[in-house]
Amino acid sequence: MKSLLDIRNISIHFKGDHEKVNVVHDISLQVNPGEIVGIVGESGCGKSVTSMSILRLLGRNAEVKGEIFFDGRNLLEISEKEMRKLRGNGISMIFQEPMTSLNPLHTIGKQIGEPLLRHRNMSKSDRKSRVLKLLNEVGIPRAEEIYEEFPHQLSGGMRQRVMIAVALACDPALIIADEPTTALDVTIQAQILELMKNISRQHQTSILFITHDLGVVAEMCDRVIVMYAGQIVEHADVAALFRKPKHPYTVGLLNSIPDMAADKERLVPIKGHVPSLRNMPSGCRFFERCDHAMDICRQEPRMFADGTHECRCWLHADEEGRP
Ligand code: SF4
Secondary structure, three states, X not given: XXXXXXXXXXXXXXEOOOOEEXXXXXXXXXXXXXXXXXXXXXXXXXXXXXXXXXXXXXXXXXXXXXXXXXXXXXXXXXXXXXXXXXXXXXXXXXOOOHHHHOOOOOOHHHHHHHHHHHHXXXXXXXXXXXHHHHHHHXXXXXXXXXXXXXXXXXXXXXXXXXXXXXXXXXXXXXEEEEOOOOOOOHHHHHHHHHHHHHHHHHHOOEEEEXXXXXXXXXHHOOEEEEEEOOXXXXXXXXXXXXXXXXXXXXXXXXXXXXXXXXOOOOOOOOOOOOOOHHHOOOOOOOHHHOOOOOHHHHOOOOOEEOOOEEEOOHHHHHHOOOO
């Protein structure tokens, strides 16, 4: 299957006055049509920076090297005018906190209708009927009334539904969702995840889902990419990853999820800290925190692949090529 999004060997640096800091190192990933792919990792691992580089939303001090193909075009080479046509049209983004994305001075109707005006040049009445349909689709009751209301009149969950409606307005092929449920309480979070999953199924919309929460990945995604300290360390189908995590960091992440069903608490935090971006070890970046570290781990591991996983760890070097 031809990938909708094909990120090849992306590295991202931020330039300061006296130094250049590498935050993402040699990332490659694909998202297929209709697929939900999760990127999971602790804060600062580079997952949000990677997702923002797709729509070129990083500041001027960011330097992105590599290739990002969307629907066959390298997004790092298209003009700013073409990129503006793509944002909110071919690719939409949903952020964690809707209040920072919604304009407090504009009505909900105007904000959901804005991409329809910009990208489709729809008449006012066509926009209104499309917006009402979208409000219904994202499960907002009293659509006619909400159309005239302002963001502060809605709850956090409702505001996130509005953001999903804005993202869906032009029927994009890809939605990038950056921690879209982190600010919500657990019940609302489950409803929003269910809504996004249904939307993906019904419209065949691909979703790149950024999260720090493996529980959300299990709920939502078809495939998962685990990032650590600016690199991908493991990649697998969700079922394969949960059945048999391979990278010691992934194992640590899974062990640090509280297991409510288990007889006893099995929450085991990962020891130590993520290395500083300014002082990355030359070998495996997880070395200082890993219980399995060996001499060879002082050399940087590449990705080793077997039939189900790709894993950046010397423990799995001899598995490559096995079915
Ligand atoms: Fe641990 Fe070595 Fe694997 Fe790194 S390469 S995760 S240090 S076993």
